[in-house]
Amino acid sequence: MTHALSAYPHLLAPLQVGSLTLKNRILMGSMHTGLEDLPGGFERLAVFYAERARGGVALIVTGGFGVNASALGVSDHAEHSTLCTEAQAVRHRVVTGAVHREGGLIALQMLHVGRYDYASGGVSASALRSPLSPHPARALSHDEIGQIIDDYARCARLARLAGYDGVEIMGSEGYLINQFLAPQTNHRSDHWGGSAEARRRLALAVVQRVREATGADFLIIFRISLLDCVEQGSSWDEITALAQALEEAGVSLLNTGIGWHEARIPTIATLVPRAAFSWATRRLREAVTLPVITSNRINWPVGAYGGGGGGYADMVSMARPFLADADFVRKAAEGRALDINTCIACNQACLDQAFAQQAVSCLVNPRACRETEWPTGSARQPLRVAVVGAGPAGLSCATEAAARGHAVTLFEGASQIGGQFELARRIPGKEEFDETLRYFGRLLAQRGVTLRLGERVAPDDLAGFDHVVLATGIVPRQRPIPGIESDKVASYLDIIEGRKAAGRSVAIIGAGGIGFDVGEFLTHAADGKTEAERFNDEWGIDPEYAARGGLKAPVDEVAPRQVYLLQRKSSKVGDGLAKTTGWIRRTLLKKRGVQMIAGVTYERIDDAAQHITVNGEAKTQAVDT
Ligand code: SF4
16 A cells, blocks of 8 residues: 555654554544344354455554453353353454454444343433433442442453454443443442542443453553533543543553444534544644644645644544445555545435344445445456436446446436435535535546436436346426415425525425425525534534533524425424434524424415414415425
8 A cells, every 4th residue: 555644744753652553543433233133144244344344444444343251241142242251262363363364453332231222221320221221220339330340351251362452441322331421320328339530430340351361462442422422421521530530540541432322413424524523522632742642524635633842633534424335544554535435424224224224235336335245346247237316326336336347328308426324415414415526526536437418318318228227216296286376485406406486484394304305405504603613512512511412502593594494294294304313403493483383285275375284273374385
């Protein structure tokens, strides 16, 4: 790999951590893939991680493995997703061996979810129910806490036996150790609670025992929560005191986490500005001497994160960006950052799939986690392939087919590539979608795909091809509402593409993803704030850290117009949106005063108003658009 060190001099510089040399400052952060639960799962994980190691990432952290049989909650898959026996450790050797052969390093994340156990409520510092579980947790006894500390030590010893270079102790995101640290969830008054010092004892005991169990040269990463984003979360003084104590207890690297899973503040979605929380890492870095890793919504090889010269951190952690592009580091190092397939933080094929108990992949890189099913290399027989439609699916298909040596022609009816992405990228907060079009635009040229824009194909046009792939997407539906032809009616295409201007009051018919997109488009106000200020104000994040959890009172935006969002179904408006981002979109529009109405029958539209029936009651909405 040729290193264009001048482009990212800090990011690509080696980092010495104890006896280990990390070849650069980039860590592939922990991410649940679900591969371990599939047939041949560890072999699949090995290929997945090996590709990323080959792509140049210095250090990989696995998804979380339970430190005992119940640490991830009640699960049918505990055998594959926990590490508590030597027989289990043996299975991991295929993974560690594959990464080492590619010149990478790999650490196992050790996890105990505590009260984030949906099925039973789990165990925790105190008998409190998490908002993510219908059941309260059971408070651990003193002896049980001692046993869990032993379990962490055993898991770390087994990780070493399995060939890992280190472990990451998950101490953030609201999991068990974090539950002991914060007064919100630790109401104990014994050895393990009652003061900040006592609440820290579990974290420190785990680190000390793990260090004893693994020796001085083993990497111990502690993932510390810099912003709990919940009421009665840790204070900044408590976080720095914890970080200093962890350093003394033998931690090698401090990785950082932002926001508990139950927090109602987005931390990794597309609308979160890039590196929105790196200010907190920089603050922590001033309080300790061990290397600090920054994380959350970083998807670009920006030099400032690599340490030195007033940087935010000594290392940068990225997780989803390595689903989107296994060769992220190699491309950055070769001065080809514009060839990186950028993670757009949509969560659609990764986290949303994980929550649906499905193996994850990536919307912009469908090969992710399917490496063993979709081999690369030239096809035996080059064919003439037509792909119709240049949305993300058509673009991906065309460039992949071309990479295998086929002669590909990509037809697109519009005058530019992108399909629905071309629209979505215009929605405030979805600017990242531009990156996908930049990436595929370059790749089409690099791989020699013939691009035919502005052409709507007929069957005759496709006669000479061996294969035709239809990726034409959707056609907007026109509802048969009396008066729909009125001048005051606009389609979402009219609005987003700017062909029609919306009035001061707007009723949006349909509350699916596009309805919400239009709602966000129409309620976004230009207010002169920077993107970061706006995000922090809107969601109530305090970079001054005056209160526990890093929270402050949110400042609701004043939308430039009144918007109503209507749906026929009587269920909660926006219920069908994606699991990990739907709540963000509902909250955002509520903050902007959007009125959401379910159970609507559309009666008619006239020049004065829209007439609807809501749960049997006739209503008139005097809207402009
Ligand atoms: Fe990123 Fe979306 Fe791919 Fe997930 S599915 S890795 S969020 S681009």
